[in-house]
Amino acid sequence: MSSEPLLATVATAKPASLAPVPPAPAPTFAPVLTAMVYTRDRDAEGVIRQCLTNLLPSAEFISGTVVNAIKQLAQRSSPRLLIVDVTGSGDPVAQIRSLAEVCEPGTGVIVIGDSNDIRLYRELRRAGIVDYFFKPLVTTLVTQAASGILTGTVEQHASRTGRLVIVLGVRGGVGATTIATSAAWYMAEKRQRRVALLDLDLYAGDAALQLDAAPTHALCEALEHPERVDELFLERAIIHVTERLSLLSSLENLNSPMVLGEESVLSLLDKLLRAYRYVFVDLPAEMAYRLPRVLHIPGICLLVSGPSLVSARDVARWREIIGPGSAERQILHILNKNGAPGGLPSAEFLRAASQAPDITIPYDHNIAVASSLGVKGVLGCATLQHGLAPLFSLMAGEAEEAPHSLFNRTLNRLLRRA
Numbered sequence: 001m002s003s004e005p006l007l008a009t010v011a012t013a014k015p016a017s018l019a020p021v022p023p024a025p026a027p028t029f030a031p032v033l034t035a036m037v038y039t040r041d042r043d044a045e046g047v048i049r050q051c052l053t054n055l056l057p058s059a060e061f062i063s064g065t066v067v068n069a070i071k072q073l074a075q076r077s078s079p080r081l082l083i084v085d086v087t088g089s090g091d092p093v094a095q096i097r098s099l100a101e102v103c104e105p106g107t108g109v110i111v112i113g114d115s116n117d118i119r120l121y122r123e124l125r126r127a128g129i130v131d132y133f134f135k136p137l138v139t140t141l142v143t144q145a146a147s148g149i150l151t152g153t154v155e156q157h158a159s160r161t162g163r164l165v166i167v168l169g170v171r172g173g174v175g176a177t178t179i180a181t182s183a184a185w186y187m188a189e190k191r192q193r194r195v196a197l198l199d200l201d202l203y204a205g206d207a208a209l210q211l212d213a214a215p216t217h218a219l220c221e222a223l224e225h226p227e228r229v230d231e232l233f234l235e236r237a238i239i240h241v242t243e244r245l246s247l248l249s250s251l252e253n254l255n256s257p258m259v260l261g262e263e264s265v266l267s268l269l270d271k272l273l274r275a276y277r278y279v280f281v282d283l284p285a286e287m288a289y290r291l292p293r294v295l296h297i298p299g300i301c302l303l304v305s306g307p308s309l310v311s312a313r314d315v316a317r318w319r320e321i322i323g324p325g326s327a328e329r330q331i332l333h334i335l336n337k338n339g340a341p342g343g344l345p346s347a348e349f350l351r352a353a354s355q356a357p358d359i360t361i362p363y364d365h366n367i368a369v370a371s372s373l374g375v376k377g378v379l380g381c382a383t384l385q386h387g388l389a390p391l392f393s394l395m396a397g398e399a400e401e402a403p404h405s406l407f408n409r410t411l412n413r414l415l416r417r418a
């Protein structure tokens with residue numbers, strides 16, 4: 001998959017012709033040509049300085065290793081080119097995977113080290129890096145790789161795209177938006193990942209309401225005219241909820257139904273996945289029926305249900321439509337509002353849904369009350385926090401801290417591959 005980063009073309013892109021769009025907010029993306037270098041090795045630094053001199057006006061050199069890069073990049077936007085030194089690291093591959101978690105997908109990473117080992121090279125490439133060079137560094141090789149990244153001509157590994165999380169409410173009112181906004185907020189604000197939330201409930205604008213933002217018409221414009229969506233349009237159309245959390249949400253007129261083409265959704269997702277570490281989609285059931293291919297994109301699909309008999313049946317039906325999970329596509333069932341009046345007892349629910357839920361969140365009146373305060377109020381509810389904790393851990397790649405069920409172990413392995 002080509003990895004040309006979203007922002008690579010912003011500076012030269014044609015102005016978007018779609019209107020109306022909200023006033024352009026301060027850009028939160030990294031500048032087009034930036035480079036950061038983490039090494040403590042003076043010789044290596046000297047060679048890299050020489051390589052970068054003709055490629056870009058300036059680069060930031062930090063005396064540190066990949067460990068410092070992971071820490072710092074979790075707190076700030078990533079550069080276009082990142083060079084990290086793994087010399088002395090006990091497990092460079094694990095560290096590069098951690099780095100990939102905090103880096104934006106459009107960042108091209110070059111790793112330098114002191115080990116001349118083809119297996120290490122292959123594993124690092126699989127982890128998504130552009131190239132690995134062992135010391136002493138050769139100027140022409142480093143220059144070539146760095147230039148490829150800065151000009152956008154290198155192909156990066158597919159794993160450098162973001163991770164898709166579809167939150168599919170199997171029927172109305174089960175709590176899909178609450179879960180989608182809470183999880184997106186958590187990953188952006190508590191885990192410092194760059195996150196986009198795409199609200200495909202085009203007539204409700206609920207995600208915007210939860211995030212205390214104003215929905216715009218831009219999302220529908222983008223879906224109706226996918227050919228007009230360029231990087232500049234996206235940058236202007238996206239609602240910047242926080243520095244790391246972006247939202248695409250609309251509140252369309254109920255009397256002007258729009259025909260949603262799957263191609264436009266796929267095209268929009270493709271663009272978002274190149275720019276964000278996580279892309280959450282709040283997907284109502286009536287929209288999901290029209291998007292079978294979207295449901296099969298690699299990532300995580302969360303089937304959210306309530307505790308009623310109809311909800312249980314819907315989960316089983318959606319499982320049939322979506323098919324079994326795989327290494328690339330995990331399907332989790334979240335049973336929300338468990339214990340709500342009218343809900344089935346656990347054994348009966350299990351029988352009707354034919355599989356036990358992966359995550360259960362109890363019914364809590366406080367959640368419904370707190371929803372008027374938006375996502376921060378909802379996340380303040382211990383029931384929801386506790387209920388979503390396994391999901392948060394899994395998404396943040398911390399499943400090893402969760403109880404050692406087969407489910408957790410399997411997911412942990414899969415998530416580490418992402």
Ligand SMILES: Nc1ncnc2c1ncn2[C@@H]1O[C@H](COP(=O)(O)OP(=O)(O)OP(=O)(O)O)[C@@H](O)[C@H]1O
Nearest residue numbers: 169172173174175176177178337363364367368371
């Ligand atoms: N565990 C819970 N306990 C009690 N109330 C909850 C719980 N989860 C969500 N709610 C409440 O249920 C209501 C519906 O939630 P939400 O809007 O997230 O559902 P939805 O599936 O997105 O609905 P819609 O079909 O309208 O899009 C909200 O008032 C929310 O606060």
Ligand SMILES: [Mg+2]
Nearest residue numbers: 176177201206
């Ligand atoms: Mg909703």
